[in-house]
Amino acid sequence: ETGVTQSPTHLIKTRGQQVTLRCSSQSGHNTVSWYQQALGQGPQFIFQYYREEENGRGNFPPRFSGLQFPNYSSELNVNALELDDSALYLCASSSGDTDTQYFGPGTRLTVL
Amino acid sequence: GENVEQHPSTLSVQEGDSAVIKCTYSDSASNYFPWYKQELGKRPQLIIDIRSNVGEKKDQRIAVTLNKTAKHFSLHITETQPEDSAVYFCAAPRTGRRALTFGSGTRLQVQP
Numbered sequence: 001e002t003g004v005t006q007s008p009t010h011l012i013k014t015r016g017q018q019v020t021l022r023c024s025s026q027s028g029h030n031t032v033s034w035y036q037q038a039l040g041q042g043p044q045f046i047f048q049y050y051r052e053e054e055n056g057r058g059n060f061p062p063r064f065s066g067l068q069f070p071n072y073s074s075e076l077n078v079n080a081l082e083l084d085d086s087a088l089y090l091c092a093s094s095s096g097d098t099d100t101q102y103f104g105p106g107t108r109l110t111v112l
Numbered sequence: 113g114e115n116v117e118q119h120p121s122t123l124s125v126q127e128g129d130s131a132v133i134k135c136t137y138s139d140s141a142s143n144y145f146p147w148y149k150q151e152l153g154k155r156p157q158l159i160i161d162i163r164s165n166v167g168e169k170k171d172q173r174i175a176v177t178l179n180k181t182a183k184h185f186s187l188h189i190t191e192t193q194p195e196d197s198a199v200y201f202c203a204a205p206r207t208g209r210r211a212l213t214f215g216s217g218t219r220l221q222v223q224p
Contacts, residue, residue, distance in 0.1 A: 099144040
């Protein structure tokens with residue numbers, strides 16, 4: 001296992017609601033990246049946080065937002081949920097001086 | 113990074129045979145190429161990676177080769193076993209970021 005944890009494991013929401021997903025990075029890692037993985041596809045980059053600042057964003061709308069805390073844990077917030085937001089949300093942590101990313105177990109979000 | 117194409121999408125081999133998965137990338141500045149294995153319902157797990165200063169790297173039955181001129185890299189699995197059955201993803205760094213662009217995945221099935 002990688003030492004990266006995520007909560008909750010599963011979540012069911014209805015369209016229009018808001019959701020917050022959480023990630024604890026591996027000890028010593030100061031960078032957290034969030035990915036969305038739709039069924040049967042590869043992970044798609046949402047955004048990355050480095051030392052509490054957003055450090056790059058993929059092609060996702062502003063209703064996807066995030067935070068990183070002083071202990072380098074992170075949150076992903078999604079507002080105004082849409083059916084297409086149903087996916088596995090993965091966070092990955094890395095240290096600032098390497099490209100190697102280690103994934104958490106993911107949060108399975110279902111939007112009804 | 114930026115655009116990563118992966119082939120084939122599915123691959124079925126007999127136990128003991130070799131399997132090869134190929135990826136191409138578009139950003140000539142990319143210098144780090146990881147491969148992840150994802151079993152059903154689990155997190156992507158880093159199995160091997162290669163950096164652009166080497167052309168080949170081996171770890172027991174797994175090897176990765178890199179051709180920077182042609183901008184492609186490949187995963188080779190020898191003496192395949194049923195437990196190698198999973199979805200494999202290649203990835204390359206997003207331009208200017210320590211986040212990853214993933215290929216679309218290869219579903220490998222090893223028939224006993």
